[in-house]
Amino acid sequence: MRTQSALLAGLIGVVVAGVGVSCRREDRILRQPPTASATLNTVQMSGLNAGANPAPQPPVPNIYEESAYATSEGQRLYEQYNCVGCHAHGGGGMGPALMDENWIYGSDPANVFATIMQGRPNGMPSFRNRIPEYQVWEITAYVRSLSGLLPKDVAPSRSDEMNVKPSESSTPRQTPTGITGTPEPKR
Amino acid sequence: MNGLASAAIKMAGLRGAAWALDPRIEPGRHAALRPAGPESARIEWLYWVIFWICLVVFVLMMIGFARAARISSTSVSDRAILEDPQGDRRSAWGVGIGLGITTLALFVVLVFSIAEGRPIEGVATQNDVTIEVTGHQWWWEVAYPNSEADLRITTANEIHVPVGERIAVVMKSGDVIHSFWAPNITGKRDLIPGYASAISFQVDTPGTYHGQCAEFCGLQHAHMGFSVVAESKREFEAWQRQQLQSAIEPSEPETKRGRQVFLTHACVMCHTIRGTTAASQMGPDLTHVASRNRIAAETLPNTPGALAGWILDPQSIKPGNHMAANALAGDELEALITYLESLK
Numbered sequence: 001m002r003t004q005s006a007l008l009a010g011l012i013g014v015v016v017a018g019v020g021v022s023c024r025r026e027d028r029i030l031r032q033p034p035t036a037s038a039t040l041n042t043v044q045m046s047g048l049n050a051g052a053n054p055a056p057q058p059p060v061p062n063i064y065e066e067s068a069y070a071t072s073e074g075q076r077l078y079e080q081y082n083c084v085g086c087h088a089h090g091g092g093g094m095g096p097a098l099m100d101e102n103w104i105y106g107s108d109p110a111n112v113f114a115t116i117m118q119g120r121p122n123g124m125p126s127f128r129n130r131i132p133e134y135q136v137w138e139i140t141a142y143v144r145s146l147s148g149l150l151p152k153d154v155a156p157s158r159s160d161e162m163n164v165k166p167s168e169s170s171t172p173r174q175t176p177t178g179i180t181g182t183p184e185p186k187r
Numbered sequence: 188m189n190g191l192a193s194a195a196i197k198m199a200g201l202r203g204a205a206w207a208l209d210p211r212i213e214p215g216r217h218a219a220l221r222p223a224g225p226e227s228a229r230i231e232w233l234y235w236v237i238f239w240i241c242l243v244v245f246v247l248m249m250i251g252f253a254r255a256a257r258i259s260s261t262s263v264s265d266r267a268i269l270e271d272p273q274g275d276r277r278s279a280w281g282v283g284i285g286l287g288i289t290t291l292a293l294f295v296v297l298v299f300s301i302a303e304g305r306p307i308e309g310v311a312t313q314n315d316v317t318i319e320v321t322g323h324q325w326w327w328e329v330a331y332p333n334s335e336a337d338l339r340i341t342t343a344n345e346i347h348v349p350v351g352e353r354i355a356v357v358m359k360s361g362d363v364i365h366s367f368w369a370p371n372i373t374g375k376r377d378l379i380p381g382y383a384s385a386i387s388f389q390v391d392t393p394g395t396y397h398g399q400c401a402e403f404c405g406l407q408h409a410h411m412g413f414s415v416v417a418e419s420k421r422e423f424e425a426w427q428r429q430q431l432q433s434a435i436e437p438s439e440p441e442t443k444r445g446r447q448v449f450l451t452h453a454c455v456m457c458h459t460i461r462g463t464t465a466a467s468q469m470g471p472d473l474t475h476v477a478s479r480n481r482i483a484a485e486t487l488p489n490t491p492g493a494l495a496g497w498i499l500d501p502q503s504i505k506p507g508n509h510m511a512a513n514a515l516a517g518d519e520l521e522a523l524i525t526y527l528e529s530l531k
Contacts, residue, residue, distance in 0.1 A: 030506040076509075080469050081456060132453050132511045 028069045032134040043114045045105045062109035064134070065141045068154045074142030075156050075168075077135055083143075086123070089161055090146040095123065099146040099165065100174055107149065107176035112140040148173040217397040219370035223417065224390045226373035229303045236299055240292050247288075307374055310387040315352035322358070322365030322378040322400065325407035325508055326471055326484040331427070340430045341459075343471030345479045346398075347416045348390055349423040355387045363405065369398035369415050377402055390417035397485070406507030412485030433462030434474045434530050445526025448519045453511055460530070470510065477530045483510075491524050498523065 042057050064070035078084065086095030096104065105115045116136050119126030127136065145155040148171035155168040165171070215221050222228040321328040331340040348354050358367055360378040368375040373388040390396075400411035418426070437443045449455060450465060457470035465473075476482070479489055486505060487493035498520065501510040515523065 028507070031500070031502045032512055129452055130456055132513065135511060 026067060026069065029064070029067060032132075033063075040110075040114050040117060043106070043108075043110045045111065045114070059108055060110035060113075062113070062137050062141055064137045065109065065144065065150055065154060067141075068156075070138045071141045071145055071150065071154050072156050073135075074138035074140070074145075075159065077131075077139050078142050079161075081127075081131060081139070083139070089159070089163055090165065098143050099171065101147065101177050103176050107144070107147075109137070109140050109144065112143050113137060116140065142168075145169075145171075147171065147176070149176070215371075216395065217370055217399070221371055223371045223392040223394065223396060224373070224388055226307045226388045227371055229307055230374055233299055233303045237296055240296060244288075244292060310355055310385045311353065314355035314387060316348060317355045317357065318346060318348075320346070320356050320358045320367060320378070321361050322367070322404070322411075323361045324363065324405050325400070325411040325505065327411070327413045328361070328471070329413075338431065340427060341472045342430060342475065342479070344413045344481070344484050345416060346413060347418065347423055347426050349420045350390055350393050350417050352420070353387060353389055355385055358384045358386070364402050365400045365404050365411070366402035367398065368401035369396050369413075371396040372398075372415060375401045390415070393417050393419065395480070407484075407505045410484060410486045410505050410508075414480065414485060429478065429531075430475055432475075434460045436462070437526060437529065439525075441522050442526045442529050445522035445524070445529075448515070448523045449526060452515065452519075453513055454523075457510075473527065473530065475530055477528050483508075491528055494527060495520055495524050 043060075044054070044057065064074070086093055087098050090099035091097050096102070103111070105111055105120060113136055115124065116131070116139060117126065117128045117133075131139070141150065141154075142156070144150055145168040148155075148168075150168070152169045155171070157167050157169040159167065219227065220231055220234065222231045317332060319330040319332055321330070327344050327346075329342050329344070329346050333339045346356075356367065356376075358376060358378040359382075360380045363380065365378040366375050367378060367386065372390055373386060376384055376386040378384065394417055396415045396417070398413045398415055400408055402408075404411065437446050446460075446463065449460065450463060455465045455467065457467050459466050459468060459472045459474065461472075461474040477489070481487060482489050482494060483497055483501070483505060487497060497504060497510070498513050499515065500512055501508060502512055
């Protein structure tokens with residue numbers, strides 16, 4: 001009787017420990033929470049300022065960067081909304097490369113988001129009102145994964161394209177330059 | 188502000204309520220035992236052959252079991268069975284006969300399956316109508332190819348065919364493996380990425396038949412339906428002529444505004460309306476969306492309310508599908524719906 005209850009207690013202990021240790025199952029965000037595009041106005045795009053340096057803004061988190069599903073959705077949308085037309089699969093072409101360490105308008109999620117929403121000189125169109133905001137955040141997550149800025153467990157591990165580069169999840173982290181680092185990006 | 192938008196928002200908020208509004212698929216629209224053409228008639232015949240063979244086998248088995256149960260409950264002792272050489276011989280015969288009948292029955296089924304399967308399988312090089320079906324997560328792109336590009340018809344989820352003519356469907360996949368299955372018409376055929384498969388059939392009884400993706404293809408596999416509308420040659424040709432036209436030019440201020448909403452919001456990123464600048468091919472072609480019976484791959488009836496619910500909150504109707512939620516203002520939504528409903 002005593003051995004039985006000891007065995008039972010041991011079994012429960014193993015189960016509890018297993019639940020505690022086991023991986024968290026990722027929740028797919030299917031119904032999107034509303035996103036705040038108000039952040040657009042406070043994003044700093046350049047290290048140059050008129051007058052004194054402004055107080056540093058706290059970084060705006062991108063909840064989609066915690067989800068492998070959302071990042072892979074970003075990958076799909078990157079393809080389907082024809083980002084590949086100019087940026088190719090990260091190597092660039094008509095538009096700048098996205099897989100290197102150079103970020104003309106900043107590498108933070110909010111900066112990439114603002115770049116897609118507002119458009120930029122020399123050809124980057126504005127996608128405001130064209131792409132729903134949550135999808136812009138998903139694309140932002142994918143764009144950042146191209147230079148290894150996302151954790152390996154979130155970044156896509158393969159694509160259907162013929163790539164000569166390693167997958168996003170095996171891309172070594174390219175430390176971004178630009179407004180987060182001091183030197184201005186090379187043009 | 189307006190009843191339509193608030194009703195749509197209410198509907199979209201109630202998970203699954205959209206289906207409650209919608210009458211179920213009538214029995215018989217999706218039934219392999221109600222054949223509408225020669226291919227499905229063969230399948231139905233084969234079904235009954237196998238059914239009757241299995242029924243006979245089942246009845247014989249039950250008789251055998253009943254007999255065995257009765258014998259074992261009589262006064263034969265275990266020892267007598269173990270030391271009964273005559274019994275051994277009898278049981279050897281029994282097993283042999285059983286094995287023979289099984290082999291014969293299965294062989295008959297095999298022969299009939301091959302004999303009936305081959306004509307269903309075959310696709311002739313010349314067909315009266317050729318249709319291209321491309322499977323997407325989670326809808327069907329339907330095209331009627333033509334050597335002249337401007338005579339090519341593109342639609343979605345609704346396949347029109349003339350009665351009594353040979354139809355060939357050439358199938359491709361845009362993403363993962365799907366399977367084309369309209370049980371009233373013919374058997375299944377898989378749509379495989381990077382590979383074209385084909386199936387050929389004929390529909391003799393006019394009517395609207397339901398089809399369904401029959402290969403698990405992701406979250407909304409269960410809501411990846413299509414319909415086959417079999418109609419007379421004259422009706423089919425009229426339908427083709429109507430589908431070939433560009434979208435109706437809006438004349439009312441409301442429909443003009445609706446087109447403006449369509450072209451300045453996310454709709455334009457995925458959908459085509461021929462005759463406008465919307466030309467993306469990621470989602471279904473909406474040039475004649477109002478002429479279709481249902482929307483969202485047969486999930487919802489094509490009514491203003493369902494359309495509004497689908498546009499505002501598609502993720503609560505088909506969670507995970509690739510249609511984005513659109514937070515439109517009430518008057519914008521109403522104009523858009525009016526415009527889309529005018530696209531006959």
